[in-house]
Amino acid sequence: xxxxxxxxxxxxxxxxxxxxxxxxxxxxxxxxxxxxxxxxxxxxxxxxxxxxxxxxxxxxxxxxxxxxxxxxxxxxxxxxxxxxxxxxxxxxxxxxxxxxxxxxxxxxxxxxxxxxxxxxxxxxxxxxxxxxxxxxxxxxxxxxxxxxxxxxxxxxxxxxxxxxxxxxxxxxxxxxxxxxxxxxxxxxxxxxxxxxxxxxxxxxxxxxxxxxxxxxxxxxxxxxxxxxxxxxxxxxxxxxxxxxxxxxxxxxxxxxxxxxxxxxxxxxxxxxxxxxxxxxxxxxxxxxxxxxxxxxxxxxxxxxxxxxxxxxxxxxxxxxxxxxxxxxxxxxxxxxxxxxxxxxxxxxxxxxxxxxxxxxxxxxxxxxxxxxxxxxxxxxxxxxxxxxxxxxxxxxxxxxxxxxxxxxxxxxxxxxxxxxxxxxxxxxxxxxxxxxxxxxxxxxx
Amino acid sequence: xxxxxxxxxxxxxxxxxxxxxxxxxxxxxxxxxxxxxxxxxxxxxxxxxxxxxxxxxxxxxxxxxxxxxxxxxxxxxxxxxxxxxxxxxxxxxxxxxxxxxxxxxxxxxxxxxxxxxxxxxxxxxxxxxxxxxxxxxxxxxxxxxxxxxxxxxxxxxxxxxxxxxxxxxxxxxxxxxxxxxxxxxxxxxxxxxxxxxxxxxxxxxxxxxxxxxxxxxxxxxxxxxxxxxxxxxxxxxxxxxxxxxxxxxxxxxxxxxxxxxxxxxxxxxxxxxxxxxxxxxxxxxxxxxxxxxxxxxxxxxxxxxxxxxxxxxxxxxxxxxxxxxxxxxxxxxxxxxxxxxxxxxxxxxxxxxxxxxxxxxxxxxxxxxxxxxxxxxxxxxxxxxxxxxxxxxxxxxxxxxxxxxxxxxxxxxxxxxxxxxxxxxxxxxxxxxxxxxxxxxxxxx
Numbered sequence: 001x002x003x004x005x006x007x008x009x010x011x012x013x014x015x016x017x018x019x020x021x022x023x024x025x026x027x028x029x030x031x032x033x034x035x036x037x038x039x040x041x042x043x044x045x046x047x048x049x050x051x052x053x054x055x056x057x058x059x060x061x062x063x064x065x066x067x068x069x070x071x072x073x074x075x076x077x078x079x080x081x082x083x084x085x086x087x088x089x090x091x092x093x094x095x096x097x098x099x100x101x102x103x104x105x106x107x108x109x110x111x112x113x114x115x116x117x118x119x120x121x122x123x124x125x126x127x128x129x130x131x132x133x134x135x136x137x138x139x140x141x142x143x144x145x146x147x148x149x150x151x152x153x154x155x156x157x158x159x160x161x162x163x164x165x166x167x168x169x170x171x172x173x174x175x176x177x178x179x180x181x182x183x184x185x186x187x188x189x190x191x192x193x194x195x196x197x198x199x200x201x202x203x204x205x206x207x208x209x210x211x212x213x214x215x216x217x218x219x220x221x222x223x224x225x226x227x228x229x230x231x232x233x234x235x236x237x238x239x240x241x242x243x244x245x246x247x248x249x250x251x252x253x254x255x256x257x258x259x260x261x262x263x264x265x266x267x268x269x270x271x272x273x274x275x276x277x278x279x280x281x282x283x284x285x286x287x288x289x290x291x292x293x294x295x296x297x298x299x300x301x302x303x304x305x306x307x308x309x310x311x312x313x314x315x316x317x318x319x320x321x322x323x324x325x326x327x328x329x330x331x332x333x334x335x336x337x338x339x340x341x342x343x344x345x346x347x348x349x350x351x352x353x354x355x356x357x358x359x360x361x362x363x364x365x366x367x368x369x370x371x372x373x374x375x376x377x378x379x380x381x382x383x384x385x386x387x388x389x390x391x392x393x394x395x396x397x398x399x400x401x402x403x404x405x406x407x408x409x410x411x412x413x414x415x416x417x418x419x420x421x422x423x424x425x426x427x428x429x430x431x432x433x434x435x436x437x438x439x440x441x442x443x444x445x
Numbered sequence: 446x447x448x449x450x451x452x453x454x455x456x457x458x459x460x461x462x463x464x465x466x467x468x469x470x471x472x473x474x475x476x477x478x479x480x481x482x483x484x485x486x487x488x489x490x491x492x493x494x495x496x497x498x499x500x501x502x503x504x505x506x507x508x509x510x511x512x513x514x515x516x517x518x519x520x521x522x523x524x525x526x527x528x529x530x531x532x533x534x535x536x537x538x539x540x541x542x543x544x545x546x547x548x549x550x551x552x553x554x555x556x557x558x559x560x561x562x563x564x565x566x567x568x569x570x571x572x573x574x575x576x577x578x579x580x581x582x583x584x585x586x587x588x589x590x591x592x593x594x595x596x597x598x599x600x601x602x603x604x605x606x607x608x609x610x611x612x613x614x615x616x617x618x619x620x621x622x623x624x625x626x627x628x629x630x631x632x633x634x635x636x637x638x639x640x641x642x643x644x645x646x647x648x649x650x651x652x653x654x655x656x657x658x659x660x661x662x663x664x665x666x667x668x669x670x671x672x673x674x675x676x677x678x679x680x681x682x683x684x685x686x687x688x689x690x691x692x693x694x695x696x697x698x699x700x701x702x703x704x705x706x707x708x709x710x711x712x713x714x715x716x717x718x719x720x721x722x723x724x725x726x727x728x729x730x731x732x733x734x735x736x737x738x739x740x741x742x743x744x745x746x747x748x749x750x751x752x753x754x755x756x757x758x759x760x761x762x763x764x765x766x767x768x769x770x771x772x773x774x775x776x777x778x779x780x781x782x783x784x785x786x787x788x789x790x791x792x793x794x795x796x797x798x799x800x801x802x803x804x805x806x807x808x809x810x811x812x813x814x815x816x817x818x819x820x821x822x823x824x825x826x827x828x829x830x831x832x833x834x835x836x837x838x839x840x841x842x843x844x845x846x847x848x849x850x851x852x853x854x855x856x857x858x859x860x861x862x863x864x865x866x867x868x869x870x871x872x873x874x875x876x877x878x879x880x881x882x883x884x885x886x887x888x889x890x
Binding site: 004005007008009010011012013014015016018019020022023025027029031066069073074075115119122123124126127128130131154156157158159160161162163164165166167168181182183184186187193194195196197198199200201203204214215217218219221223229230310311314315316319320321323326327330331335336337338441 | 449450452453454455456457458459460461463464465467468470472474476511514518519520560564567568569571572573575576599601602603604605606607608609610611612613626627628629631632638639640641642643644645646648649659660662663664666668674675755756759760761764765766768771772775776780781782783886
């Protein structure tokens with residue numbers, strides 16, 4: 001990422017900072033990011049985006065032109081703006097490693113820092129964690145539906161802006177996609193790249209066969225031809241006629257992008273097989289999501305891979321999560337929001353995950369974090385005093401964690417259909433802490 | 446925007462470019478961006494994002510490290526990568542001015558450029574135009590529902606990444622929102638900023654009254670207090686008791702963020718009025734969209750302003766558009782895609798809009814663009830030979846265009862409910878061109 005502005009935040013962060021500054025309030029605050037409730041269409045989420053949060057916290061500061069703008073925007077006092085010149089994040093971060101399966105009320109990340117640091121970063125932390133965790137979960141559902149077939153992220157064009165396109169390539173790859181069409185994601189993270197051709201390429205040629213031939217010759221490493229521009233089955237027959245003229249295996253697959261994908265796949269498979277091209281694979285795209293993939297495969301469509309775009313990248317059936325970054329402790333006292341329908345568990349929390357004899361996950365315990373890190377804690381240290389405690393994990397390791405997690409999910413939760421909630425038990429210690437926080441708040445408020 | 450990488454594109458753009466390069470194909474191509482079909486939940490769209498498209502086209506080029514990466518990624522030939530070093534966009538752009546109301550099949554933008562320029566920019570053009578046009582339309586529906594009340598974009602945190610947050614602040618402001626909470630949008634574009642306070646601010650204090658007092662004193666220009674952290678009506682009474690201690694008008698509004706917003710608003714209004722605070726306004730937030738705003742106002746809720754976030758910024762009920770950037774002409778011949786369900790109108794097109802005696806829009810004509818620009822053409826020149834033909838319009842002018850457009854919409858289309866489609870007639874000339882393109886394609890394919 002380019003250096004990003006710390007002014008990519010909500011105005012209230014700065015007005016609160018000014019109010020804290022004026023009262024000298026800057027005790028240690030503990031905030032946690034968590035999801036309150038899963039959408040009905042999701043049985044789990046996948047923690048993702050921590051890497052970008054840590055990058056952000058490491059480099060966040062006010063640039064000279066930003067300070068100048070704040071100084072003159074008419075809302076802030078000079079001494080307060082002056083105090084921002086050396087604002088840095090110097091706090092601690094504990095978090096679920098990326099790729100961990102996560103459920104409602106469970107913190108994905110905890111920030112422990114002086115209030116004026118912990119508050120300002122709220123907006124961007126939510127912005128980064130919700131998006132990738134949401135997309136990773138949506139993509140994982142596609143992975144479950146595709147049952148081992150190739151899945152490629154095709155969604156950059158209809159993602160919500162540049163960063164959404166780039167980060168959804170990353171999130172879907174972490175979740176088990178085979179790769180992406182987004183070139184920059186390949187350059188930046190080494191994510192495998194896939195691409196075919198556009199209808200415009202075919203249309204720019206005098207004949208479809210000529211377009212196929214030119215394209216195949218220009219990609220000697222092998223390629224995929226788009227065959228639905230005019231008549232899908234006719235294009236498959238043209239390919240059968242063309243293939244002997246080309247050096248094998250220059251055409252590895254054909255792509256279907258419109259019409260009844262299952263029916264076209266069956267007919268094209270028959271044409272290719274009859275033409276001796278049984279090694280040419282069939283790739284499908286166009287408005288796909290986990291439901292369409294499941295239905296196509298259940299109908300027996302001979303499709304070997306799927307390009308999944310818009311509906312995955314935007315998490316189209318539920319494009320946001322009911323998530324929050326909430327104050328859990330200030331100046332050593334647990335805090336708890338009690339707004340209607342939005343009450344939260346106070347204090348610093350930890351998650352323990354239990355497994356059955358079959359290796360499947362059997363339930364989580366949400367409890368009060370101990371001071372020392374325990375072997376089976378799911379939240380682990382990521383940053384101390386503003387510095388990372390370890391190197392970023394390889395994407396391959398995160399993918400392996402997701403893969404292991406999905407394999408250990410109880411079967412009903414692996415289904416695309418809504419399942420009974422995964423059991424997350426709140427410990428007695430946490431119940432007691434909530435009661436204590438309520439009593440304390442009643443005295444105060 | 447920071448300089449962005451031209452590798453924020455789909456791999457197939459580059460593989461197609463290599464294929465064109467090897468065959469020496471680089472005739473003039475004409476592409477148009479349009480929406481095929483409106484979601485059932487939308488009666489119109491608003492063209493937005495042109496400014497960012499022009500910025501992109503002006504600065505797009507391959508950086509040295511990108512060329513090096515392409516050289517070594519194993520997919521491209523050295524001479525082709527070498528040819529990219531001086532790749533620039535040198536073409537023409539015609540477009541709807543931002544803020545123009547637009548309907549299916551109508552081009553928002555036309556690119557006329559050598560094929561290898563016009564093709565490469567496809568992905569980012571779609572990425573920029575679909576998002577802002579979609580958000581502007583969603584925001585305009587909120588504007589119609591709010592009937593003159595204050596509307597503030599609160600959605601950065603759950604927008605899909607940084608750019609989505611920033612551009613949705615812009616798009617919603619263009620559509621008629623009063624302002625945004627996103628500070629960077631204020632600094633970059635001068636969009637008015639609004640902010641209140643977070644629950645954490647209240648919770649960090651020993652008492653709610655103390656939090657209110659500290660905050661109000663720190664914002665002498667006036668502020669909004671969040672009153673639902675513990676007990677909404679109780680907090681309103683605390684404010685009534687506190688107000689005489691503060692210099693007026695330091696507290697301009699209270700914010701409700703949970704529970705039954707309409708019921709709380711009525712009770713809080715009564716408490717404030719009885720306490721002599723009839724000038725303090727009520728601002729509501731929390732899962733709002735155009736439907737909730739309409740319902741709250743229809744129920745008579747005394748709410749003066751709304752913070753609208755997630756559901757607007759993500760266009761949550763329909764987070765993508767069925768849109769395309771299609772080749773309409775190559776080397777002087779009209780082209781047309783005929784894929785099932787995705788056939789398009791060929792050639793360079795123009796839109797003419799008719800108005801009734803009452804000043805309301807009565808129908809559009811989609812026709813073949815003439816060579817010279819006509820007075821009533823909706824698509825107008827934006828760029829010639831890679832350079833802008835005029836300065837960017839002021840945001841205020843774009844807002845005025847939206848405002849005028851919404852006022853001229855026939856009433857059924859202004860409704861939040863699905864209305865019969867706005868009449869877009871395809872001209873005889875365009876029908877003839879499509880027939881000619883089909884005949885020509887039949888001979889070719």
